[in-house]
Amino acid sequence: MNVILLAALLVFSGDEVKTENLDRLKTLIKPRAEETKWEEIPWRVDLWEARRDAAKAGKPLLLWEMDGNPMGCG
Amino acid sequence: VLGRALGFSDPEVIKIIKENFIPVVGDDWYQRRRKDDVGKFFRSVVDQTWKAGKWGNNGGDNRQGIYCFTPSGRMLTEMKNVGNLPGELKRLLQSGAAAWNRLPAEERRPGAVTVADVSFDPGFHRPVPAGALVLRQYQRGLKRGPDGTLAAHDFSFKEAPVWAQRDRAWILADEWKALIPATPAVGAQVELPAPLKRRLLRYHFVEALVGEPGAWQPEQIRSDKLALTVEGVSDSTIRYRLDGSVLLATEPDPATARCGLQGKVTGIATVDRAKGAFTRFDVVLIAECWGALNQHNAVSREGRNPVGFAFELGTGAAVDSVPPQGARMLQPYLQP
Numbered sequence: 080m081n082v083i084l085l086a087a088l089l090v091f092s093g094d095e096v097k098t099e100n101l102d103r104l105k106t107l108i109k110p111r112a113e114e115t116k117w118e119e120i121p122w123r124v125d126l127w128e129a130r131r132d133a134a135k136a137g138k139p140l141l142l143w144e145m146d147g148n149p150m151g152c153g
Numbered sequence: 154v155l156g157r158a159l160g161f162s163d164p165e166v167i168k169i170i171k172e173n174f175i176p177v178v179g180d181d182w183y184q185r186r187r188k189d190d191v192g193k194f195f196r197s198v199v200d201q202t203w204k205a206g207k208w209g210n211n212g213g214d215n216r217q218g219i220y221c222f223t224p225s226g227r228m229l230t231e232m233k234n235v236g237n238l239p240g241e242l243k244r245l246l247q248s249g250a251a252a253w254n255r256l257p258a259e260e261r262r263p264g265a266v267t268v269a270d271v272s273f274d275p276g277f278h279r280p281v282p283a284g285a286l287v288l289r290q291y292q293r294g295l296k297r298g299p300d301g302t303l304a305a306h307d308f309s310f311k312e313a314p315v316w317a318q319r320d321r322a323w324i325l326a327d328e329w330k331a332l333i334p335a336t337p338a339v340g341a342q343v344e345l346p347a348p349l350k351r352r353l354l355r356y357h358f359v360e361a362l363v364g365e366p367g368a369w370q371p372e373q374i375r376s377d378k379l380a381l382t383v384e385g386v387s388d389s390t391i392r393y394r395l396d397g398s399v400l401l402a403t404e405p406d407p408a409t410a411r412c413g414l415q416g417k418v419t420g421i422a423t424v425d426r427a428k429g430a431f432t433r434f435d436v437v438l439i440a441e442c443w444g445a446l447n448q449h450n451a452v453s454r455e456g457r458n459p460v461g462f463a464f465e466l467g468t469g470a471a472v473d474s475v476p477p478q479g480a481r482m483l484q485p486y487l488q489p
Contacts, residue, residue, distance in 0.1 A: 095303055096417035096439045098394055104419075104437045107305060108293045108461035110317040117161035120170050122178050124471050127191050129177035130268050134224035137263035139253045141174035141246070142198075142220040145234070147365045148180040149158070152320050152478040 124150060157234060157313060160242035169243065173250040174221070182481060185212035187277035190269075194226055201228035221249030224266040229253055237313055279476035279483065284326030287467035287474075288434060293317045294362050295439070295459040303439070303459060310363045310453055320366070321477045322357050322464060324349055325487065329431060332381065333424055337391045343381045350379060351489040356479030358399060358414055360442035360460050362453040366478055367446030369401050371489075376400040379418060389427065395420030395436060403444070416440025420464075431466065438462040 095104070123129035126142065133140045143149050160166055170176050184195050185208070196208060199216050207213040219242070221229040229252040232245045259265060281287055294315060296306035308315055328349040334341065354374050359366040379397035386392075395418060402413035420436035443457040467473035480486045 096419050096437065098396075098419050098421055101419055101421055101435055101437055104439065104461060105435065105463045105465065107295070107303070108317065108437070108463040109291050110319075113162070114158075114316040116167070117158040118472075119167055120161060120176050122176050122471075124178055124475050126177055126179055126184065126195065127268070127271060129175050130194070130224055133175035134266040134268050135263055136175060137261055137265065138173065138175050139221055139223050139229055139249060141170060141176045141249070142179055142222070143161070143176070144179045144181045144184060144220065145217050146181045146215050147478060148475050149178040150319065150472050151180070151475045152318065152361060152365050 157237040159237045160239045163239035169246045181215050181217050183277045185216050187274040189274035190271040197226050198222050202231050279480050286324040286329050288322040288464045289467050290320040290322050290464050291317045292462045295461050337383050337386045341383045355489050361450050364451045365449040367450045375402050391424040393422040412444025414440045414442045434466045436464040
């Protein structure tokens, strides 16, 4: 049943680009649950702040470095 | 985002990171170029790996990868991008954690390292401009069924699943304030400030399902009909509707243009009048896209294909401080 409902939410026809469809279109486009699991990790976005947090916590740093921020277009 | 985040989606990997590390993401384009203490620290870490040296005047080769190191900058372990390989990633993390635990207790204790305040290299540091609105941007490959219905298109690129791509868009303080009329009237048209419109068109209405988005040249904006209309006014709120269509193409004739984007826009925005602030700024663009703007912005799918773009207000979370990709070239982005 849930699958059917989800499919109905994700399918449009014809002239679908109008305000009454806005929320459903956003749902179609935005990351799905399986695409956001990696965001459960408490990523910092500033190396210096992360270094400060690591020093305070007594933990090492893990840096994920991409050409294009992984939290952005990376 | 390609499936290279797959490894970081693995429950065991997430658990190891949460328990053992302070995780941070970085855009290598800035990091390897910056001349401040952050850049010096980064280079001192990378110089302990096979990527050492060759920094050149402009950052040299890219240093993409996954690095584990101490707050003092001692390398524990590093690997190329294995973000899409949970097993490899897990081994890297376990190796890094083990190397950390082999260090003397005095070196590992909280507060063992003092991290001073530093000033940032303004050439390669991109804080959100004062008072600017941050929009979160997403884009996804779509497909149409035989009856024209639109649905998500799940496909792979170089064997990695292509997920919804992300970016951020800035609306400067003077731009969003110009959208709030002193005496709003239902039906009134509100003109979008020209820099805001050009910024959205040139830097954000760009198909970049894989790779890094390019930017349209001003003359490649072939048509832009965007109308922001006051749809409702009460004592507490102003509600707007955005409608329009856009055509962006590398050559004047979209039928033969090497690269293009043609689509329709819709949106809803609301203002809290007491606060003088936007509380909703939702925009969707559904466009047919083809070609690629530059070598970093690969052709994700052959032919002309629908792509959906969605924008919404950020929440002020840390992720909203990640700058727009287009802001690498700051002044052209702010004044396109």
